Amino acid sequence: MDHLILREIGKIYRSINTFVDFLYEPLDLKKGQYQFLTRIYEHPGINQQTLSAILLLDKTTVSKAVSKLIQKGYIKKQTNPEDKRNVLLYLTDKGEKTCSFLIRNEQFISNVSNQGFSEEEYQHLLSQLKKMNNNVLPLFQEAKKRDREQLLKRIDHSDLMRSSQKTTVAIIDIHHPLYESERNLRNKVLLRPIGLPDHAWEKKDAISWHFVAVKADKVIGCFVLVPLNTQKNKTQLIQMAVDTAYQGKGIGKLLIDTLKQFCRENQIEEVCCHARETAIDFYKKSGFSIYGTPFEEVGLKHRHMRIRFNKNEWNE
Numbered sequence: 674m675d676h677l678i679l680r681e682i683g684k685i686y687r688s689i690n691t692f693v694d695f696l697y698e699p700l701d702l703k704k705g706q707y708q709f710l711t712r713i714y715e716h717p718g719i720n721q722q723t724l725s726a727i728l729l730l731d732k733t734t735v736s737k738a739v740s741k742l743i744q745k746g747y748i749k750k751q752t753n754p755e756d757k758r759n760v761l762l763y764l765t766d767k768g769e770k771t772c773s774f775l776i777r778n779e780q781f782i783s784n785v786s787n788q789g790f791s792e793e794e795y796q797h798l799l800s801q802l803k804k805m806n807n808n809v810l811p812l813f814q815e816a817k818k819r820d821r822e823q824l825l826k827r828i829d830h831s832d833l834m835r836s837s838q839k840t841t842v843a844i845i846d847i848h849h850p851l852y853e854s855e856r857n858l859r860n861k862v863l864l865r866p867i868g869l870p871d872h873a874w875e876k877k878d879a880i881s882w883h884f885v886a887v888k889a890d891k892v893i894g895c896f897v898l899v900p901l902n903t904q905k906n907k908t909q910l911i912q913m914a915v916d917t918a919y920q921g922k923g924i925g926k927l928l929i930d931t932l933k934q935f936c937r938e939n940q941i942e943e944v945c946c947h948a949r950e951t952a953i954d955f956y957k958k959s960g961f962s963i964y965g966t967p968f969e970e971v972g973l974k975h976r977h978m979r980i981r982f983n984k985n986e987w988n989e
Contacts, residue, residue, distance in 0.1 A: 854892035
């Protein structure tokens with residue numbers, strides 16, 4: 674499910690394109706032509722080769738777009754006096770006036786898109802998108818070479834590499850390097866969807882065991898196991914979370930299987946939990962049973978559930 678990020682980016686792209694195509698229709702700017710104007714506005718005297726590199730478009734596409742925009746009176750060509758083979762692009766008066774409108778609109782779209790982001794979140798997102806762009810740029814460069822066979826080989830190799838990345842479960846404490854990633858996952862999956870502030874459920878973190886499922890150095894699942902007595906043989910499982918991209922892929926089962934083994938090795942007699950109604954079947958399949966009466970917690974219906982281990986199951 675790693676493709677979910679790219680799908681969201683695609684949705685953003687299509688939403689903005691639909692908006693600007695409608696808005697720019699009276700200007701006779703076809704799909705994507707406005708980006709040529711804004712780049713020339715930002716880089717007056719740019720040549721077509723550099724424009725092609727900035728926009729990640731082939732030279733033929735850029736040449737056709739430039740010719741059409743010249744015909745429409747938006748841009749003009751000038752020969753570089755220092756190198757007559759080098760043709761430079763500038764906006765006409767019409768292009769300048771139009772571009773001021775385009776820039777205002779671009780700022781409006783940015784303001785709408787960035788609503789709800791703190792400056793720190795914005796900078797972090799920008800950094801991650803730049804990293805993603807750097808990751809995919811070689812694909813663009815390889816596609817330009819028109820070597821389809823080589824690209825297909827790379828895809829096959831990528832699939833093999835991906836299938837070899839196993840998910841493992843580690844048991845950590847709050848001093849472990851993975852703890853911050855675990856906290857972030859709990860915030861993302863558990864707290865934010867129900868309107869609770871980040872880090873709201875961390876009072877017992879310091880005294881607890883933290884189970885984290887890790888794939889390719891990324892925490893994709895977790896829960897916290899809290900000791901309920903001084904002997905630490907009565908415990909409570911809290912804050913089970915699996916990254917949305919990995920839900921339904923057996924990560925929860927892997928975490929519970931590790932929990933069971935941990936309990937047998939550490940002579941733990943009981944693990945209880947507060948199960949949301951949507952998770953009851955999962956816990957039942959994992960060996961938990963319901964006890965007590967239904968109750969509400971953080972505005973959601975829950976049931977008390979537990980799993981017990983007898984001494985015959987302990988690994989002494």
